[in-house]
Amino acid sequence: MKNEIRNLRNIGISAHIDSGKTTLTERILFYTNRIFAIHEVKGKDGVGATMDSMELERERGITITSAATHCEWKRHKINIIDTPGHVDFTIEVERALRVMDGAILILCSVGGVQSQSITVDRQIKRYEVPRIAFINKCDRSGADPYKVVGQLREKLSQNAVLMQIPIGLESKFEGVVDLVSMKALYFEGPSGEIIREDEIPDHLMDEALARREELLDAASMFSDDLMEAIFEEAVTEELIFDAVRKGTISRLLTPVFLGSAYKNIGVQLVLDAINRYLPDPAETPNIALDLDRDEEEITLEADPEKPMVAIAFKLEVTPYGQLTYLRVYQGAIKKGDGLVITRTGRKIKVGRLVRMHADQMEDLTFASAGDIVALFGVDCSSGDTFTDGKLNVSMSSMFVPEPVISITITPEDNKSQNNMSKALGRFTREDPTFRSHVDSESGETIISGMGELHLEVYVERMKREFKASVETGVPQVAYREAITCQAPFDYIHKKQTGGSGQFGRVGGFMEPSEEGEYEFINAIKGGAIPTEYIPAVDKGLQSCLTKGKLIGFPVLGMKITVNDGKSHSVDSSEMAFTQAAKGAFRQAYMKAKPVVLEPIMKVSVEGPSEFQGNVMGSINQRRGMIISNTEDGADSTIEAEVPLAEMFGYATALRSLTQGKAEFTMEFSKYAKLPESLSEELISNAKENSKGGGKS
Amino acid sequence: MKDFISVSPLKILEQTSRRGLGPGNLGVLIARAGVGKTACLIHIALDRIFRGEKLIHVSLEEGPEKVSAYYNVIYNDLLKALNHSDDDEYRMRIDRNRMILAYLNQSFELDRLEANLKNLAERLDFRPNTIIIDGLDFEKAGRDMLEGLRKTGRAFGADIWLSALSHRHITETNERGIPHPCAAIDDLLSIVIQLVPEPSGVFLRLLKDHDKPGDPNINVRLDPNTFLALD
Numbered sequence: 058m059k060n061e062i063r064n065l066r067n068i069g070i071s072a073h074i075d076s077g078k079t080t081l082t083e084r085i086l087f088y089t090n091r092i093f094a095i096h097e098v099k100g101k102d103g104v105g106a107t108m109d110s111m112e113l114e115r116e117r118g119i120t121i122t123s124a125a126t127h128c129e130w131k132r133h134k135i136n137i138i139d140t141p142g143h144v145d146f147t148i149e150v151e152r153a154l155r156v157m158d159g160a161i162l163i164l165c166s167v168g169g170v171q172s173q174s175i176t177v178d179r180q181i182k183r184y185e186v187p188r189i190a191f192i193n194k195c196d197r198s199g200a201d202p203y204k205v206v207g208q209l210r211e212k213l214s215q216n217a218v219l220m221q222i223p224i225g226l227e228s229k230f231e232g233v234v235d236l237v238s239m240k241a242l243y244f245e246g247p248s249g250e251i252i253r254e255d256e257i258p259d260h261l262m263d264e265a266l267a268r269r270e271e272l273l274d275a276a277s278m279f280s281d282d283l284m285e286a287i288f289e290e291a292v293t294e295e296l297i298f299d300a301v302r303k304g305t306i307s308r309l310l311t312p313v314f315l316g317s318a319y320k321n322i323g324v325q326l327v328l329d330a331i332n333r334y335l336p337d338p339a340e341t342p343n344i345a346l347d348l349d350r351d352e353e354e355i356t357l358e359a360d361p362e363k364p365m366v367a368i369a370f371k372l373e374v375t376p377y378g379q380l381t382y383l384r385v386y387q388g389a390i391k392k393g394d395g396l397v398i399t400r401t402g403r404k405i406k407v408g409r410l411v412r413m414h415a416d417q418m419e420d421l422t423f424a425s426a427g428d429i430v431a432l433f434g435v436d437c438s439s440g441d442t443f444t445d446g447k448l449n450v451s452m453s454s455m456f457v458p459e460p461v462i463s464i465t466i467t468p469e470d471n472k473s474q475n476n477m478s479k480a481l482g483r484f485t486r487e488d489p490t491f492r493s494h495v496d497s498e499s500g501e502t503i504i505s506g507m508g509e510l511h512l513e514v515y516v517e518r519m520k521r522e523f524k525a526s527v528e529t530g531v532p533q534v535a536y537r538e539a540i541t542c543q544a545p546f547d548y549i550h551k552k553q554t555g556g557s558g559q560f561g562r563v564g565g566f567m568e569p570s571e572e573g574e575y576e577f578i579n580a581i582k583g584g585a586i587p588t589e590y591i592p593a594v595d596k597g598l599q600s601c602l603t604k605g606k607l608i609g610f611p612v613l614g615m616k617i618t619v620n621d622g623k624s625h626s627v628d629s630s631e632m633a634f635t636q637a638a639k640g641a642f643r644q645a646y647m648k649a650k651p652v653v654l655e656p657i658m659k660v661s662v663e664g665p666s667e668f669q670g671n672v673m674g675s676i677n678q679r680r681g682m683i684i685s686n687t688e689d690g691a692d693s694t695i696e697a698e699v700p701l702a703e704m705f706g707y708a709t710a711l712r713s714l715t716q717g718k719a720e721f722t723m724e725f726s727k728y729a730k731l732p733e734s735l736s737e738e739l740i741s742n743a744k745e746n747s748k749g750g751g752k753s
Numbered sequence: 754m755k756d757f758i759s760v761s762p763l764k765i766l767e768q769t770s771r772r773g774l775g776p777g778n779l780g781v782l783i784a785r786a787g788v789g790k791t792a793c794l795i796h797i798a799l800d801r802i803f804r805g806e807k808l809i810h811v812s813l814e815e816g817p818e819k820v821s822a823y824y825n826v827i828y829n830d831l832l833k834a835l836n837h838s839d840d841d842e843y844r845m846r847i848d849r850n851r852m853i854l855a856y857l858n859q860s861f862e863l864d865r866l867e868a869n870l871k872n873l874a875e876r877l878d879f880r881p882n883t884i885i886i887d888g889l890d891f892e893k894a895g896r897d898m899l900e901g902l903r904k905t906g907r908a909f910g911a912d913i914w915l916s917a918l919s920h921r922h923i924t925e926t927n928e929r930g931i932p933h934p935c936a937a938i939d940d941l942l943s944i945v946i947q948l949v950p951e952p953s954g955v956f957l958r959l960l961k962d963h964d965k966p967g968d969p970n971i972n973v974r975l976d977p978n979t980f981l982a983l984d
Contacts, residue, residue, distance in 0.1 A: 686869060
């Protein structure tokens, strides 16, 4: 059993969009005999790559949801999660990394370390995932893997070291020199499946020796044996493998491999590297929180004999029903076992246990620690912890960013209405960054997410998978309100309508909170408000934060101090104090000079330097503030802060300004005050809407 | 930040004949590696920013994130030294009045800088009063580059401050007392300041003051950790 865990790898493939993740995965599946023909992402055969199983993904040539798949290479079992590259789908990348023990960071040898690679790298660091790098597309015009290694060091601060050097580049890219075996490797046969080993070409010998020297220098930092062997000139391949593995697992070294997945060059060596350098599940520490001991951290062991702990990291709807992807961290699951979902306490029985291969599956009877498997028909949410009931633990929660954009959706007919509800229920459980709610005033359904494309994809999926045709409204920014100065309140809630009345008085003041969060300070002395009613005051105040009085958006960053009050021995109650607190809030809020805040995005635009002026102009027009410009080779990267409200349709505008040669990414940065003129417009619109009975 | 100058290494400029560099002129800070050239340049930058002027920081070695982080460190040191609390207004002033231009992997060229300055002026109406250039290799740059920079400074009406790396093993100076790597081009420079590490702190010494040689009595002692003026 121990051997099985030692030979198991759970890896994620992360990269910038279009750097060839899906193409690489396709080759991996081909060489490991999981598929018998290679289909290109946007191939002429119209089949599409195997991992892009959703119709929409195939049509657009992008991977939307991550599909888990399993393969075997040289007696090692490898679970691969193919993850999307677009920033709007980052939650998928984060989820994949959460359950992975290692990652392959793919970089384009022309584009190098782009802004999205930096975002992905940040995520890899957050989840402490050891990684190897693969510089793809060495056959492309402008390929420069040496530059990319430099960028890995400079931009991502990684101790990146080349394990190979290219034989030729661009259209003359033929193969690689392996700096460990010091052999030239060529990939022959119709799909590059035959690896021919040869001597290093004379003209590359000096380069190869110099780069091997660099590799040995870097690797010897992790192994005294290798260091000694270098002095004694007795270096063996095993010593290098061992040292690079230690460096990689400790995340202090990033071995770099080269190739062209499209031209079938170098992929098998990446598979060797997965086996050789990335950790097995037993080498990766995983923490769970013991709910019986005040969430004390416990380390899980990849031991099939111990009590079972697993996490649901992805839900997916298939024609056969709902599929829940699980990563088992400790213990084992057998078909027929009873499991407990920690969050709800619900018990479920393991009916069908399967291992996924893109959209095909293989039935299993048993899965143990380290495995990635899927269950059928389990009602749970993404991120839920499963146990066998012997432990009451929860895996640490995943980082989930708040949505920044909303649109209204209206079903086109009755049938669509029903299907839309089903779709929304499904999507919100699948993707925590996708939310939906019905606006209580307008009665409209509103969906929120991480960007325009994110929402567009869900609207498309509603149409295609759930036959729900919907009309979408204009995208709406998630504005916030905040007060700017201190304001006092002293409010009495009094009602006498026969029987026992209602009485509560609440006094104090509200002020902006420096931490940007809601803070409630109980400064009551001498029991002016009895202790048992204090939570009711807090509750009443908090309930007012969900809808500010300016434009009806949530209120951010407020500190409220309650220092005075009065109660009545008969007429005071929790309800009376909740109402008094609400009244106090209403009384003080406008006096505290509230303002409207808008989300500001950190935008990064990369493209050829010749378009820099156009890009700067486009950002300036959008109320953006340019922070910096970085020139590197022929390209420049402009970093700016731009209000989200101005970014709608930017993809199209940028394409036309730069002949489609520039691209941009954005992520939420902060909330900032909306300019006065725009704020006034929003406030007057909100007033109009409320006058009109809330219908817009 | 009115009392900024009391702790800033810029105090030394107050004592120069024209109380500063002046538009279209070049000023250089010379020091060995790790003595504090970048920190002093950032002090010059913050002084300009807090006076409401526009500044461009050109970095030839580090990306914008690191440059920006360095500004934050020095800004926080200043707040501490002056006993000020952090203020959104100050931060906003830094963000609005500063532009970082990074040129990585030997991509710095005069034409490129000029094109970028032109874009900033035309597209964003951002016209710098001061340009700071950190990391220029004086040994490779040569006379043409410095002449070009002076011309650019004049064309855009900005003064330009540069850092120059000296070496422990090259101790010779020219007849005017200007050390390597500025000895052969000091006619193009209006102000030359050397940073000298000594046991009691880092000393700023004025070696050239426009058309006059530097006054050996003009020097400022800095804290070697924060690079703030001690006396």
